[in-house]
Amino acid sequence: MTHEAKTVSEQTRERLLDAAREAFSQHGFQGATVREICRRAEANVAAVNYHFGNKDGLLAEALNFAPLKAMQLANAKADGNPEVRLRLFIRDFMLMLLDETNGSLPCRIMARELADPTPALDKIVREAIAPLHDFLGKLLREIAGGKTGEAELRRCMHSILGQCLYYRHSHPVLQRLHPKLRYDHKKIETIAEHIADFSLAGIGYISGKTCA
Amino acid sequence: MTHEAKTVSEQTRERLLDAAREAFSQHGFQGATVREICRRAEANVAAVNYHFGNKDGLLAEALNFAPLKAMQLANAKADGNPEVRLRLFIRDFMLMLLDETNGSLPCRIMARELADPTPALDKIVREAIAPLHDFLGKLLREIAGGKTGEAELRRCMHSILGQCLYYRHSHPVLQRLHPKLRYDHKKIETIAEHIADFSLAGIGYISGKTCA
DNA sequence: GAGCGTATCAAACGTTTGTTTGAATGTAAA
DNA sequence: TTTACATTCAAACAAACGTTTGATACGCTC
Incomplete structure (x- = not known):
């Protein structure tokens, strides 16, 4: 349960990260809006703040070096x-x-x-x-x-x-x-x-x- | 009168342009706010729209090649x-x-x-x-x-x-x-x-x- | 000085922004 | 099934944005 199948919560987390990477790379941090990201991730507007605290937290986790x-x-x-x-x-x-x-x-x-x-x-x-x-x-x-x-x-x-x-x-x-x-x-x-x-x-x- | 001394209106126009160039070069077009520009130009918020129509017009006139x-x-x-x-x-x-x-x-x-x-x-x-x-x-x-x-x-x-x-x-x-x-x-x-x-x-x- | 057009002003407008809320729903253990 | 917690949702929040408004002050001509 901790290893294999991703919980539905982890799935929306990843959908949000993917959408955020797309949006940030296209429009920059300022230009990308939380609403647009959530729309593309098919998630509620409040999802970003629930999973990542705020927009800054989303950016920090979206970065992957x-x-x-x-x-x-x-x-x-x-x-x-x-x-x-x-x-x-x-x-x-x-x-x-x-x-x-x-x-x-x-x-x-x-x-x-x-x-x-x-x-x-x-x-x-x-x-x-x-x-x-x-x-x-x-x-x-x-x-x-x-x-x-x-x-x-x-x-x-x-x-x-x-x-x-x-x-x-x-x-x-x-x-x-x-x-x-x-x-x-x-x-x-x-x-x-x-x-x-x-x-x-x-x-x-x-x-x-x-x-x- | 058309040649020498600048009217007070032309002076605020130039103050706005100078402040706009400063702000746009520092924070970009999106990042710079009309309010900040007017504050630095010591002009009213409505001055931008009065003299240049809108923020886009201000940018267009601020550019000087x-x-x-x-x-x-x-x-x-x-x-x-x-x-x-x-x-x-x-x-x-x-x-x-x-x-x-x-x-x-x-x-x-x-x-x-x-x-x-x-x-x-x-x-x-x-x-x-x-x-x-x-x-x-x-x-x-x-x-x-x-x-x-x-x-x-x-x-x-x-x-x-x-x-x-x-x-x-x-x-x-x-x-x-x-x-x-x-x-x-x-x-x-x-x-x-x-x-x-x-x-x-x-x-x-x-x-x-x-x-x- | 009266009259008129221009320029400035404080205030408010309507949107959009990131964020918060409290109820509703889902999930998983007891 | 019941209980407890985690997640989602529609709705609203406060703040900031560009822009508009109507009144006021200014500069000019007659």
Whole structure:
């Protein structure tokens, strides 16, 4: 009874979380309304406050950084070549940000809340972004070599993250500029490949500058 | 009387516009409230609707793309070396996005509204972003040479804009990761220089790939 | 100074928001 | 079946929002 079948209460909890992830990733925390979330979850308006205390609690529980951490773990165990691992990281990260079929909405919620501080931003920074920066920083250190300064390396990291996040943040604009635009799996990989090529060349130049 | 001294009505109009630019760039269009704007402009709540019809009208008039266009015009007339002109563009763009003393808030409002469609987004795209893309596209074409494909060139443009916008979009997060962080004129130029170095190396690699 | 159009004001409007309430319903043990 | 608790529900709550109103004060022309 504690193990197998989910109680009906746990089912509505999960329906609420799913609907919340959808709504938050689409309209942001402020833009998404409790009523709309409950409607999509086929639950009563009071359900959010009963199960999660309030809207903030719903956001906190809707965030799930497991896919992001799993991605980093798998990457660390992959082929030892750091440049290939950077390519893999960029590809996986872009898929999380753009691929509709991926289902990793928490990553897209995160991206949305970067610019617009939310009650949950401290938790997001602490549990997701800081570890991500650590991971990517170490990976770039392997590629750039020990001579490259800490500040230069961090700027390279920002250059990579900036390129990736751009496609998510500016999607409404790019959609208006190129109405026929749609990101399928193939197109995402092409973009990821470009970012990797572009960035590896950039890192090579930056790290070479200080070594020369 | 039509030329020199501003009527008291025009003064409150300008106070409202200034307060609106401040509020929209800080809290976004949704987050900023008409009441807060009027309070900071020392005007009555009804002033917005009297002078601009409604909140949307206030946003539309608060946007001013003149600085952005002037920057592009000055850039086009500058030193003919396209690589130097790209460096200049990145520097000026970053100053608009980050420098507090610059006063080009419309640029920061624009950056904020990229991800969150607003009643004015269509106007922003048509009058500011599309021309900006044209300008930057042509500049990159000069640098990359005629052999580089249109798609590759556009992706390079996205790489550059992504790097620049990252520092604006992720400012709340970077602030939390490095609490001592503050962008002064000197620091912004250092970042702009990095982005230019990083990107020119990237463009060199991308354009070389297709020419080889 | 009278008259007129413009601009400002306090106050209220109608909605929408997140949240709370108390009754009704469901679930599971005694 | 009865009892006790957990969950759902319709309804209402208080607060905040953009907007409207009608009266008041101002600036200008005649």
